[in-house]
Amino acid sequence: MSLLSVDVAVIGAGAAGMSASVALAGLGLQVVLLDEQGSPGGQIYRGITLAPLSRRDMLGPDYAHGHTLAQALAASTVRYEKGAAVWQVTREHKVTYLRDGRLQTVQARAVLLATGAMERPFPIPGWTLPGVMSAGAAQILLKSSGLAPAEPVVLAGCGPLLYLLGWQYLRAGVQIKALVDTTRPEDYWRARRHLFAALRAWPYLRKGLDLMRSLRSAGIAHYTGAEQLAVEGSEAASALTFSVGGKAQRVATRCVLLHQGVVPNIQFSQSLRARHHWDENQLCFSPVSDAWGQLDVPGIYVAGDGAGIGGAQAAALQGKLAALGIASRLGRLSDAERERQAAPLRTGLEANLRIRPFLDAVYQAKEENRIPADEVMVCRCEEVSAGELRKFVALGCAGPNQAKAFGRCGMGPCQGRMCGLTVTEVIAKARGVSAGEVGYYRIRPPIKPITLGELAGE
């Protein structure tokens, strides 16, 4: 096992991780940037350094923006380690990862967690069938390989990423059989109190409106207020069924792409036992941090969507702010200089986040798609249904950790990532208490599976 000493270890080479690393290096700090993928970009700028120009163009300017960040990274002194699967971060700033089957350790003076977001689980009947994927997964196929569904596809759910994918598919000439939108007209009504703030973020709002308009004008079958979503099929998906206004609908397709928003990836901050809070608007747990992204674990910082969903541009700004906080902690920057440099970043961040409350309110995932009926599979790995989970609650399980012991939910290879939020919310609803009171799985290393031989150092 080799040991490397650096000033800062940054985990995740997405928008936040890249911008923070570059900023830290610019402040004269020694930085190692660890990322699981084979090229930088995270998920939002996935494959940005490899995508041909034609693909970048088809994906749109927001994606192409990632190229600037990646170029800055390449020109910096940051030591970028690709293909690095970090499986442990300690409160003492030691980071252990696997690369090419070898265990490596970095001892840092500060650690920045920039592990981004993952898609919210979408537990509906049939969501485990081949042919059902998340919209984010389909977008990754588009970004990294230029692939799209071969036959007319059904997009279902809600949220900016779903519509963006639809728009990108249109530009790429991909046939969309239906957009099955779970958003109801009253969702806009509910979000109206955030509209004024959103209007102040007019460029974003206009971009979104343009996108929706082009989807509508393309003549795609667009169902709104869809309920009771279910995927039909025995060995693979054959159709999506749902109801609109009480009327049953069925769209035959081999490919269903689901999406209902993204949530912070909190595996590391949870494993560090940092404090988290339940975000009532975004319906997820986020780590609690100070103005520089520092957790209640000294020297451990978080930036980007992993700190709470804000999008790529906000993530890049948060990364720079965290860099200033870290540089000051490590004695590279006076407090005054830190504040001076932070001021414009904060203004930019505020402008970026202005639209969030509106988006969070309009596209809040529907309860029936978060807290599913008894027969729906909640834990895909260990195949535990919502009904079984409710039986455990009836036996006296107060939270996800006891439920895990009772029924193995969250014990499989994904380590609870795909079921954690659902399990919390199902238990909270069954007990009649808040999700925040129920809490989350106790996350422990290894955050990524490693072999016994690798752990043994053989």
Next chain:
Amino acid sequence: MRTDPLFKPVASEVSSTRTVALTFNDQPLSVPAGSSVAAALLMSGISRLRATPVSESPRAPYCMMGVCFECLVEIDGVPNRQSCLIEVREGMRIRSQEGARDLIFQPVNVQTLEVPS
């Protein structure tokens, strides 16, 4: 089992000049260099990658970003690999992951012990 591919390159993609040859369950496939194993399989008409160890239900890639562990396959004899995180290589031998992995090629029978008391 191969069916019509679920995914194909979009029209604007210039078809890759570099391809690699690999096999899936002994079937030869030719796929673009640089793809992930999961992407390569999806565009080759492989839409079921494994059966679960719990109920042997069919599964396929779901998240494509290393989170869901649904895309597990056996690669060059090593079981339970995340195919969305691994790049294709010339000559790769890929197999669907049927249930729990074997530790050994032949299960070992342990004979019943007789102990004098």
Next chain:
Amino acid sequence: MSQQIQDVTQAQVIVIGGGLVGTAVAYGLSRSGADTVVLDQGDDAFRASRGNFGLVWVQGKGHDLPDYSRWTRSSASRWPGFAEALMADSGIDVQLKQPGGFHMCFSDEELLERQSRLQTLQDALGDYPFQMLDAAELKARLPLIGPAVVGASYTPQDGHVNPLKLLRALHTSAQANGARFHAGVHVDRIDGAPGEFCVTAGQRRFVAPRVVLAAGLGNPGLARQVGLHAPVAPNRGQVLISERVRPFLDYPTINVRQTDEGTVQLGDSMEEVGFDDSTSTEVLAAIARRGVSTFPLLRDVRLIRAWGALRVMSPDGFPIYQQSAQHPGAFVVTCHSGVTLAAAHALRIAPWILGGAMPDELGVFSGERFLTDKVFSHAH
């Protein structure tokens, strides 16, 4: 601070603790028809029961205290009937297998020490079968064993269960027999009056003529309130769990076993680290090394989970079983072998709590044994 009591629950017995010990006792009580209430803590409590290795283990236990060996074996021999009863009451098969178990030795010294320990037990108890196996004999029985293992001891009474299924089966079975569970209850105090105990937890109150303290690491503070002495302290064990693999190991061993679900559990660490149930790389790496030395084919198996859990350890490592002399009707039941002893707790402790005679092995397990200047060791 006086709180308004909103809710009073009456019962015949209150069991404080919803882990393996408390629920086993509660199951035994409710099977006997006693109206039983179980008070359990919340989701984030320290729980030895969720971090269990799942062995029903006899081998080597009590070599310096034969009554402990007798007590352990009385439980192991009752386990088959106990598992059947759980199956009948809950529909849950706890996957009891008692094919005998191996304790691997990595040096000749270790092997000799092992032999002398088991011989001592055989001399004291008479009927105590065991075998010492050298490397070749072991290899003949466990062909996958690694070359670093120089030999092993084997006793035919050892076995294992699925400890998580056991926990759920105990909860389900006790409730099927009428026991009432209250989760998320943190006991503030116990007041003992003649013939009646009153347990206060926030705004709730539970009243019964008998109370059983099975609260694990919570026992020391509770015991004091009813004239008992239960000086238990945490002892951390770390365990690794692998992905599911096809069956490769039919026997439990002291440091590696395969569950009915196919996962492999590894671990036998013991650390005194206070109330810290986190994991540490050094210890996990040592467990991994020992596991790979035992079965080299485990080298390529992926670990899915690791955990640390706190054993409930008394100063000499043995259980504490006692009825309070000062407050008759108050019992303490605490040990760190909640799986092995579950059958005895349900079938032998419960009748004692309901007024039957104390099982005769238990005389040596009163908490007062620790009220001396003697220095204890639980490194048996």
